[in-house]
Amino acid sequence: MDSTYQMVIEPRKGWQPVDFRELWAYRELLGFLVWRDIKVRYKQTLLGGLWAILQPLIGMVVFGVLFSRVAAVGSDGSPYPLFVFAGLTLWSFFQNGVSLSSNSLIGSEEMIRRIYFPRIIVPLAQIVALLLDLVISLVFLAGLMLYYRWPLSLNVVWLPFFLFGSCLATAGFGFILSTLNVRYRDVKYALPFFTQMLLFLTPVLYPISHVPDRLRVFLSLNPMAGMVEGFRYALLGSPLSWHLVAMSFTGAIAMFVAGLFFVRRMEISFADVI
Amino acid sequence: MYELGARVEAYGNLRESLTQALTTPWKALRRASSNGHQAAEDNTFWALKDVDLDVEQGDTVAIIGSNGAGKSTLLKILSRITDPTKGSVKVRGRLASLLEVGTGFHPELTGRENVYLNGSILGMRKTEISAKFNDITNFAGIGRFLDTPVKRYSSGMKVRLAFAIAAHLEPEILVVDEVLAVGDVAFQKKCLGKMAEACAQARTVLFVSHNLAAVEAFCSKAIVLQQGVVVFRGAAKEAIEYYLQSLSSEGSALASHIVELSSAPGRSAKYRPLLKRVELYTENNRPFRGELRVGAPLKAVIHFNLEEPCSHFDACIAIDTSSGQRICTAHSAYEPDRVHEERTGEQVFVCDIPSIPLVPGEYKIGVGLDVASDEVDWVDDAARLNVLRADYYGTGIMPVRGTFLVQNRWRLEPERQEVNA
Numbered sequence: 001m002d003s004t005y006q007m008v009i010e011p012r013k014g015w016q017p018v019d020f021r022e023l024w025a026y027r028e029l030l031g032f033l034v035w036r037d038i039k040v041r042y043k044q045t046l047l048g049g050l051w052a053i054l055q056p057l058i059g060m061v062v063f064g065v066l067f068s069r070v071a072a073v074g075s076d077g078s079p080y081p082l083f084v085f086a087g088l089t090l091w092s093f094f095q096n097g098v099s100l101s102s103n104s105l106i107g108s109e110e111m112i113r114r115i116y117f118p119r120i121i122v123p124l125a126q127i128v129a130l131l132l133d134l135v136i137s138l139v140f141l142a143g144l145m146l147y148y149r150w151p152l153s154l155n156v157v158w159l160p161f162f163l164f165g166s167c168l169a170t171a172g173f174g175f176i177l178s179t180l181n182v183r184y185r186d187v188k189y190a191l192p193f194f195t196q197m198l199l200f201l202t203p204v205l206y207p208i209s210h211v212p213d214r215l216r217v218f219l220s221l222n223p224m225a226g227m228v229e230g231f232r233y234a235l236l237g238s239p240l241s242w243h244l245v246a247m248s249f250t251g252a253i254a255m256f257v258a259g260l261f262f263v264r265r266m267e268i269s270f271a272d273v274i
Numbered sequence: 275m276y277e278l279g280a281r282v283e284a285y286g287n288l289r290e291s292l293t294q295a296l297t298t299p300w301k302a303l304r305r306a307s308s309n310g311h312q313a314a315e316d317n318t319f320w321a322l323k324d325v326d327l328d329v330e331q332g333d334t335v336a337i338i339g340s341n342g343a344g345k346s347t348l349l350k351i352l353s354r355i356t357d358p359t360k361g362s363v364k365v366r367g368r369l370a371s372l373l374e375v376g377t378g379f380h381p382e383l384t385g386r387e388n389v390y391l392n393g394s395i396l397g398m399r400k401t402e403i404s405a406k407f408n409d410i411t412n413f414a415g416i417g418r419f420l421d422t423p424v425k426r427y428s429s430g431m432k433v434r435l436a437f438a439i440a441a442h443l444e445p446e447i448l449v450v451d452e453v454l455a456v457g458d459v460a461f462q463k464k465c466l467g468k469m470a471e472a473c474a475q476a477r478t479v480l481f482v483s484h485n486l487a488a489v490e491a492f493c494s495k496a497i498v499l500q501q502g503v504v505v506f507r508g509a510a511k512e513a514i515e516y517y518l519q520s521l522s523s524e525g526s527a528l529a530s531h532i533v534e535l536s537s538a539p540g541r542s543a544k545y546r547p548l549l550k551r552v553e554l555y556t557e558n559n560r561p562f563r564g565e566l567r568v569g570a571p572l573k574a575v576i577h578f579n580l581e582e583p584c585s586h587f588d589a590c591i592a593i594d595t596s597s598g599q600r601i602c603t604a605h606s607a608y609e610p611d612r613v614h615e616e617r618t619g620e621q622v623f624v625c626d627i628p629s630i631p632l633v634p635g636e637y638k639i640g641v642g643l644d645v646a647s648d649e650v651d652w653v654d655d656a657a658r659l660n661v662l663r664a665d666y667y668g669t670g671i672m673p674v675r676g677t678f679l680v681q682n683r684w685r686l687e688p689e690r691q692e693v694n695a
Contacts (some may be wrong), residue, residue: 007369009354010362032394036387038381043382114377116354116396271355 012268018120018260026117033125038132047269052133053140055096056088063088063205076207076238082084082148083236087204089137090162090231093130094170095195096222101126101174102191105182109274119267120260123178127171141235153237165252169223172255179266183273204228209239220244223251310644321347322502329447331367334479336489336510339499345482348499349373349451352480356402367446367478370397374451376436381425383433385416388424392439394484406442413464414438425431441468447478486514486567487663491670517660518567519560531561535641538592540654548651549589550577550620552641564657567664568679569629574604576623578643578651586647591625592640593632593659601637601677607644631679634661634672 006257023030042048064081067073075083101123105112108122145152181187199205202224219225226248233240322344329335337345350356352363353371378395379388389410393403403410411420416427424432443496483489487498489510496513498506498520506516535541535549553575556563566572574591590605604625606612639658643651663672666679673679 007365008362009358009365011357011359026401029394032391036383036391039387040380041384044606108378111378111395113355113370114353114373117395268357271350 005109013093015261016264017089018264019118023118023120026121029117030121030125030128032160033121034128037129041129046077049133049136052136055092056085056137058139059088059092060085063240065203072110074210075205076209076232076236077237078150078232079148079235082144082150083207083232083238084205085144086232086235087228089134090204090206091199091224092137092230093134094166094173094227095199096133097127097170098173098177099191100130101171102177102181102187105178105270106185106188108274112274113271118264119270120175120263123174123263124171127167127174131167145235150236152235155234155237157234158230159234162227162234165230166224166227168246168256169227169252172223172257172259174254175259175263176255179263182266182270198222202228207232207238208241208244215252215272220247221251223248229253241250281653320350320502322499324363325504326420327497327504327507329478329480331478333495334481336493336496336513337480337482337499338484338486338489338513339495342501343499344502345499346451347502349449349480349482352449360584365447368397369447369522370443370445371449372396372440372443375440376432379424379432379436382423384423384644385411385420386429388435389439392436393442394441396440398443405580405610410438410442413441423513430478437465441465445477447480451482470621476664485663485670486517487665487672488670490665491668492515517564531555531563534655534677537658538653538656540656541652542654545649545651546581548579548581549641549643549653550575550579552591552656554639554657562657565662566630568666569631569664572627572630574623574627574641576625576641577620578623578627579620580618580645583616584645585616586645587621588618588644589623589625590642590644591627592642593630594638594640594654595677596636596638598638598654601632630659630661631666633676633679633691634663634675636660642673 042051045051047054060081063084067084068080073080104122104126105119111117111122112119174208177187178192185223201219202222203211203219208225208229211219226245229238229240230248232238291620325348337348339345347356349371350373351358352365352369353373355373376392378392380391383391389407390400390403393410394400398406410419414431414437416431416435418632419427419431424435427435480490481489481493491509495508496506496510497504498517500520505520506513532551532553534551536547536551538549541547547695554564554576555573556566557570559573562572572591576589576591578589580587588606590603595601604627606623606625638655639657639659641653641656642649666672
């Protein structure tokens with residue numbers, strides 16, 4: 001006689017996709033974790049939510065001075081500070097998303113060792129919480145556009161599309177790195193360095209149009225390349241290679257799906273290894 | 275209403291030994307990529323093996339065993355924190371587990387916020403938490419500190435709040451791991467009360483504990499785990515007996531029930547070694563190995579030698595605290611049916627103490643011999659007595675201070691009505 005609720009606990013074999021029904025059942029917990037991460041991130045700080053814009057802002061000032069006065073770099077038509085702030089806004093989301101989510105699992109060691117829940121919620125919550133920061137930055141970006149009197153074109157309808165793509169890429173990286181971090185803490189140490197390097201390998205501070213052909217192919221492999229270029233296309237009207245967008249989206253989706261499978265597969269051993 | 279049960283078929287759990295990873299790195303790499311689900315290798319350790327259990331709705335089952343027996347592993351598998359290596363568990367009904375209280379508490383959030391966070395982590399819906407919010411905070415007794423960050427709470431307050439949240443979970447199946455061993459005495463009593471409530475409401479409870487008194491009070495059934503294998507399943511009282519018995523037969527670590535007194539170190543030089551040996555037994559004539567539950571009987575069989583014929587001789591068994599303070603004496607002179615007849619040579623006295631209601635702790639047993647009202651032999655510290663907790667009062671609660679447990683009954687007088695002239 002089966003009742004309404006039954007579960008079977010048995011060894012999970014092989015690669016399985018994330019159980020979306022289960023994830024939906026745990027949506028409240030996800031919500032609470034997002035709320036917790038947002039509340040806690042800026043507690044006891046003086047500047048609070050301002051930190052969301054300070055990162056791209058300071059970057060804009062430094063790189064702005066560096067690349068327009070010291071070493072001139074193109075900007076596809078828009079004023080360089082605007083160009084670089086737009087790129088850095090999205091980049092900050094990616095960088096913080098990956099770095100916070102990759103440390104999220106080991107930071108929740110206690111929860112993982114004592115309670116059952118789909119582990120993917122933990123890095124996912126960090127990334128969702130960062131969307132708030134992204135929104136704050138976008139507001140500031142809008143202000144900056146007003147300052148430069150830069151018109152908004154119809155391209156802006158593409159904005160959600162590229163934001164979504166960035167979320168996929170960030171989540172994909174976040175899931176994979178956070179899982180690896182559980183067993184191999186090297187990730188924690190290597191990550192800041194690699195994201196720093198990746199900043200220069202992504203067309204954030206320069207437009208991809210200025211990159212020589214052979215190198216451009218290499219840079220196109222980076223899923224964030226298309227997202228950043230697309231983001232600037234949507235907001236600033238910069239030229240965009242749809243070929244690049246296609247490549248980047250494929251890459252982002254692949255990373256995301258790989259991340260989903262990877263977390264699910266490895267979460268079995270988290271409690272033992274963490 | 276609905277059938278509840280958890281059936282665990284044969285399964286085991288694989289735990290890798292770290293040394294293996296270090297000494298055979300290639301194998302370790304292969305194992306890491308296959309996530310540990312490989313055929314058992316020779317030197318792997320099975321935390322649980324071939325556990326086969328049926329738990330029906332409303333059962334309160336205790337899981338007892340020494341440390342390392344696999345109790346926590348079993349709970350982890352039921353809580354889905356670790357996957358079993360083989361076999362399966364079928365569970366009908368909502369299962370909540372309490373492996374530790376306060377999981378997920380964030381120090382920066384206030385008490386109120388943590389109630390919601392922790393409640394959600396434990397599996398309660400937001401609406402459920404809101405509905406029970408007042409009950410939870412009243413149980414915890416946090417009061418006006420509800421809106422201060424938890425990092426400012428004392429550890430006692432944190433525990434009370436954490437337990438209050440956990441106590442208001444109402445799952446069909448509750449799995450508890452020794453969380454009751456926290457907090458001060460008053461709070462522990464409250465927690466035991468809540469557990470009793472849970473059992474009274476016909477919820478299925480699985481309870482892992484070393485507190486045998488609580489186990490006896492709350493649980494109808496119990497299983498005993500020993501090194502990953504179920505060695506006993508049945509009624510709680512019998513399981514406890516079995517477990518204690520297995521402890522005493524573990525041999526060298528515990529004392530022998532036969533104490534040689536001919537050359538005992540606790541004998542002062544002024545005494546003649548007339549006491550030869552004493553054999554100690556507890557309930558059901560089980561050999562006494564140094565441990566005894568509160569209220570259990572003690573039987574001493576004293577072998578001694580009388581050098582000359584005499585009819586007036588007595589023996590005694592004395593229990594002292596470990597610091598040497600006399601607690602009680604059992605003396606053959608107190609025996610009303612004593613018959614004095616002339617004896618000589620080797621003699622045997624049997625002393626039956628029906629119940630030892632001492633507060634759990636360490637005590638010493640001394641043996642003495644009197645001839646013609648003179649103390650002729652006395653062995654101090656002939657054996658050690660470790661009194662273990664047991665459910666003496668039937669409520670799972672025992673005193674920790676004092677020396678004795680006395681029988682006591684309480685009743686509250688009905689309220690007196692005011693009489694008007």
